[in-house]
Amino acid sequence: MKEQLPQGGQMVSIIEYSAEKKARNSYPHRIISPPMPSRCCQARMNRIGQVQVEDDSRFYYKRCSHCGFTVREFMSAIDIERLLGMDVSDWGDRTEAWLDRIQHEVETERAA
């Protein structure tokens, strides 16, 4: 088990990660996402809906227009939008780090 979050509370996510179900965007009620991000996600993540505020956290949902992979993007996290503005040639080494980070976020979601 992972350590408890300092604030203790669990934020409710509308994302359901499923390998069996077809990816679906029923925001703001439900988003069905593949369990794993793919390389396509890096360039195709689009913000869905409004920024949500829960306690001291602000986040919004980002969904890949290609495979439907969805994560919550916390405003305090690394600014992917800015990273995506960089030259593609800068992305070589960053792709793995990006996928690692997203994967970690998914694991956190699934543990909730």
Ligand SMILES: [Zn+2]
């Ligand atoms: Zn994708």
